[in-house]
Amino acid sequence: MPHPVDVHVGKRIRHRRWLVGKTQQELASEVGVKFQQVQKYETGANRVSASRLWEIAAALDVDVTHFFEGLNSAESTSGEKHLSADVVQAKEAVDLVRTFFSIPEEQRAQLSSLAKVLAV
16 A cells, blocks of 8 residues: 555656656656656655655756645645645646646636636
């Protein structure tokens, strides 16, 4: 049974990899492992060593701490609605965000306003 921290770190690796548009094979090549190893990291089946996590962070252009963000999200005290980690990290959500930022800024603001109205 994978440790919850390993699963969280793996999900954060997968999410960031999707966000930057890399395949498992591309990430694996950059950090010197086979793509199957990246699959195991992303599912939490295998733990990521500190040195390998450092290499993954560099390949994905984030700080190592990025992979641990949200571990205590259940203890959040803000009144905002929080989406589940699975929804936020879904490939479709990442694709939507990537597409959203490809839209010109003025139109993004209008689209954002529309989405807020539709969400009520």
